[in-house]
Amino acid sequence: MKKILLFVFLTMFGVVVMAQYKPAKFAKTLKTPNIRETAAIDNQAPGVQYGNPVVNTKAAMGEYIGTSGTYDMQSNASSMSRVVCWPDGTVSASWMMANQTSYADRGSGYNYFDGTAWGTAPTARIESIKTGWPNLNKWNGNGEIIVAHNSTKDLVISTRPTKGTGSWTQTLGPTGPIGSAGAALNLLWPRAITNGENNQNIHIIVLTMPTGNGGITYKGIDGALLYYRSLDGGATWDQQAVQLPDLDSLHYLAFGGDDYTWIEPHGDTIAFLQGSTWNGTFLMKSFDNGTTWTKQDVLTAYYATAPLTQVVNPFYGCDGTMAGAMDKHGVFHVAIGRMYANGDGTSHWWNAGTDGLVYWNSSEAPLDTAMMADLNLIDAAHKLIGYVTDNQAGDTIVGFPYYKGSLSTYPQVTIDEYNNIYFLWSSLTVGNPDPTPYNFRHVWGRAWFNGKPAWTEMQDFNADIFDIYTEFAYPEVAKELKNNKLQLLTQSSPQPGSNVAAGTTYPAVPVHEVSFDFREIATSLFIPVSVPVITANRNSVGQNFPNPVKGTTGFTVNVENPSNVTIEVSNVMGQKVMTLDKGLVNSGAQKYTIDCSQFNAGIYFYTVKINGESYTHKMIVE
Numbered sequence: 001m002k003k004i005l006l007f008v009f010l011t012m013f014g015v016v017v018m019a020q021y022k023p024a025k026f027a028k029t030l031k032t033p034n035i036r037e038t039a040a041i042d043n044q045a046p047g048v049q050y051g052n053p054v055v056n057t058k059a060a061m062g063e064y065i066g067t068s069g070t071y072d073m074q075s076n077a078s079s080m081s082r083v084v085c086w087p088d089g090t091v092s093a094s095w096m097m098a099n100q101t102s103y104a105d106r107g108s109g110y111n112y113f114d115g116t117a118w119g120t121a122p123t124a125r126i127e128s129i130k131t132g133w134p135n136l137n138k139w140n141g142n143g144e145i146i147v148a149h150n151s152t153k154d155l156v157i158s159t160r161p162t163k164g165t166g167s168w169t170q171t172l173g174p175t176g177p178i179g180s181a182g183a184a185l186n187l188l189w190p191r192a193i194t195n196g197e198n199n200q201n202i203h204i205i206v207l208t209m210p211t212g213n214g215g216i217t218y219k220g221i222d223g224a225l226l227y228y229r230s231l232d233g234g235a236t237w238d239q240q241a242v243q244l245p246d247l248d249s250l251h252y253l254a255f256g257g258d259d260y261t262w263i264e265p266h267g268d269t270i271a272f273l274q275g276s277t278w279n280g281t282f283l284m285k286s287f288d289n290g291t292t293w294t295k296q297d298v299l300t301a302y303y304a305t306a307p308l309t310q311v312v313n314p315f316y317g318c319d320g321t322m323a324g325a326m327d328k329h330g331v332f333h334v335a336i337g338r339m340y341a342n343g344d345g346t347s348h349w350w351n352a353g354t355d356g357l358v359y360w361n362s363s364e365a366p367l368d369t370a371m372m373a374d375l376n377l378i379d380a381a382h383k384l385i386g387y388v389t390d391n392q393a394g395d396t397i398v399g400f401p402y403y404k405g406s407l408s409t410y411p412q413v414t415i416d417e418y419n420n421i422y423f424l425w426s427s428l429t430v431g432n433p434d435p436t437p438y439n440f441r442h443v444w445g446r447a448w449f450n451g452k453p454a455w456t457e458m459q460d461f462n463a464d465i466f467d468i469y470t471e472f473a474y475p476e477v478a479k480e481l482k483n484n485k486l487q488l489l490t491q492s493s494p495q496p497g498s499n500v501a502a503g504t505t506y507p508a509v510p511v512h513e514v515s516f517d518f519r520e521i522a523t524s525l526f527i528p529v530s531v532p533v534i535t536a537n538r539n540s541v542g543q544n545f546p547n548p549v550k551g552t553t554g555f556t557v558n559v560e561n562p563s564n565v566t567i568e569v570s571n572v573m574g575q576k577v578m579t580l581d582k583g584l585v586n587s588g589a590q591k592y593t594i595d596c597s598q599f600n601a602g603i604y605f606y607t608v609k610i611n612g613e614s615y616t617h618k619m620i621v622e
Contacts, residue, residue: 022390023355023375024430026397032353034342035402039212040076040257041500042132042151042188043103062488062519065111066121071098072514073500074474074491076404077320078261078273079412080135080191084144084163085478085487089115092163093489094136094146095516097125108134108146109516112164118518119164126168131156133258135192138163138199140233147192147204153184155206157234174228176208177241179216186215187226189257191272195265195289196231203290204228205260205272213257220249223256225274229290244284244293252279252304256320263324263332264479271332275318277341277350279304283324283332283362297366298334303343312343316372319354319406325413325421325479332362333421335385335411338372352400355407357386357425385411386444386458388428395431399438401497403473408444412477414486419450422486422526424475429460432468438496443472443488447526456526463618465573471496485520492517524615539563541608541615544594548620554593555606555617561587563611569594570605577604596621 026032068074074096084092091113098106107125111118125131131148139145143161146168150156154172176185186209195201209215210223218224225247229239247255260274268289275281280301286293303312319339326332338356342349356375360367360383371377378384386408388397403409408427415421424445432440442462448455462472471493478487493514524540542556557565565585569578577599582592594606599621607616 024388024390024395024397024428026353027399028396030397030399032351034349034351037348037350039210040189041073042149042213042257043106062490062517063118064121064515065093065113065118065489065518066095066097066109066516068095068097068109068491068514068516069099070101070499070513071096071103071106072491072493072498072512073403075133075410076189076258076501077256077276078258078322079410079474079476080133081193081262082134082136082476083478083487083489084136084138085480085482086138086163087480089482090164091478091482091487091518092136092144093516093518094134095489095491096132096134097122099123104130107131108148108158110136110146111516113518114164126158127156127170129156129170133189135190137192137194137202139194139202140200141198145192145194145202145234147190147202149188149190149206151186151188153186155187155190155204159234171234173234174204174237174240177218177226179208179218181216185209185218188213191260191262193262193265193270195267195270200231200233201289202228202230202234203262203265203270205262207255207257210254210257219243221252222254225255225260227290239290244295246295247284250305252301253307255279259320261323263326266326269326269330271324271326273298273322273324273334273336275299275322275336276320277315277317277339278306278348281318281322281334281336281367283334285332285362296362298336298360299367299372300369302369306343308343308347309345310343311345312341312348314340314342315369316340316354319350319409321405321409321411323411323413325415327415327419327421328417329419333413333415334360334362335413335423335425336360337406337409337411338378339406352402353397353407355387355428356384357406357408357411357423357427359383359385382455385423385446385455386425386427388430389458391431393431397428397430397439398433399436400428400441401438403441403498403501410474412475414477414479414481416481416484416523420523421448421450422477422523423447424461424477424486424488424521426473426475429462429468434469434496436496440469440471440496441473442467443475443490445521445526447523449527459525461521461525470494473498481523482520484523486523488519488521490517490519491515522615539610539613539615541610541617543617544606544619548622549596550622551597552593552595553619554591557590557592557608557610559585559587559590559610563587564609565590566609567592567594568607568609569599570607571602594619 097109135147158168190206227242271285281298319337321337324334340351340354411425429442544553544555565582567580
């Protein structure tokens, strides 16, 4: 990794967003490991501690709302519902937390934004017993529900009638099915959603404990995926331990922990995704609130019933992380992580250095398996959402701890009321190595605006000076937008790696505590200057052109109503270097220019204030 000055380092990051993208290369000394597939993690002792823990006490990316302590693996694969944006502008968030290395106190952390400020960061779980994998949803009108597991036979359900306040009521249930030994099986890694007029309907998909975690097979499946439904807020369960069509032992040998995720319900239409390298990927849909189901392949499974003794040549599938959303026309839009895998006759393997986030929608045939083997083919088919990008400095991938997924993974998909689709994901980012040395992960995103022929460019939402040396993992986005802004929850740390999920191929990291951070991402940040987009608020500020700039540069400001407009230019240290007061301007499109010839080379930010509302963009001066 070349040594460069901080100024050049920051300039490089500014160029990333604007440059033509190319996949990043691995350093010549780095060999990406093949990882033997193992059981999903529920509870695991942290790695070796070297001295004092590294504690992240301040959120770099957004507002600090809590810590997960030392339990910093939020999922084995796909994420669960952990952020709720309410109609009145309040926000609820939940995550796994534990403050002891034994994890005896592991449970659900929770915080609430009352419209003005977040509450005090929690110091203890909400449950009275050890839990994991919290799913936070609306419940019974204005209430909240968290569904988690506790590694015993029952799920743990916590409810309260009023969001943000009051005591939680904890119940156990539903119970696992009766196994061959005559006892109820343990249930792990639930995913829960609610729907109905008052969110009184609860839907859960959950896994029976696999043999690798101490469980037994159920109906020939080593980790059976089961469905539960309550139509009365959890008082009773009218569907319990249902093995849905084609999810039986004739079609699959096993399912993995967290290899599944719900899509936000629309009326009585509910759906979930399941995917892994060996099981392919499929969409399970119900149009009658979970009574009947239809299965649709996203990526065909050719090896779902292949035993470990079968030698399987290398192929590409899903890394277990996926997300989806349904648009206003009933079409499901899906993002899946891409993964290389093979079988040597004794074990299944996957490669931690695989990259690529792939797009599919339900109006199409399944993804072509030959296309999945080549990023160029995926890109040519307009299905490559994201990947680890090259930068102008030509930096390489120098090292990475892995999170049981690919290099670009843990996607999130949100669709607004205008059918604009927003994708976020966690991706390794070159040019920002940790002294370990590891590259940091950042949150990246791009959009596909309704009626437009092309994606917007990929953007690194942690490219500024405050974020580049911070690890951002496990992004979770509320399905509801607030004031044209995505509501984003992430786990962050000043050091790459995990106490729990890090593999053995790379050295163990010191035990460190991590933060949970909340941030709003304006949809206007996805918008290139050439793509006008309908939004609820028609004030907008375009990206400057040319960029990078040597002399003058211009940009367009759309003003919905006559407004006072000012323009401020700041450097990367936050110091204002120019202020332009445009006074009261008429509604409509206005073109402004900035003379940058007086500025030193580097990264700057121009902020346009329209009647007090601020819109900020980055520009580069050469």
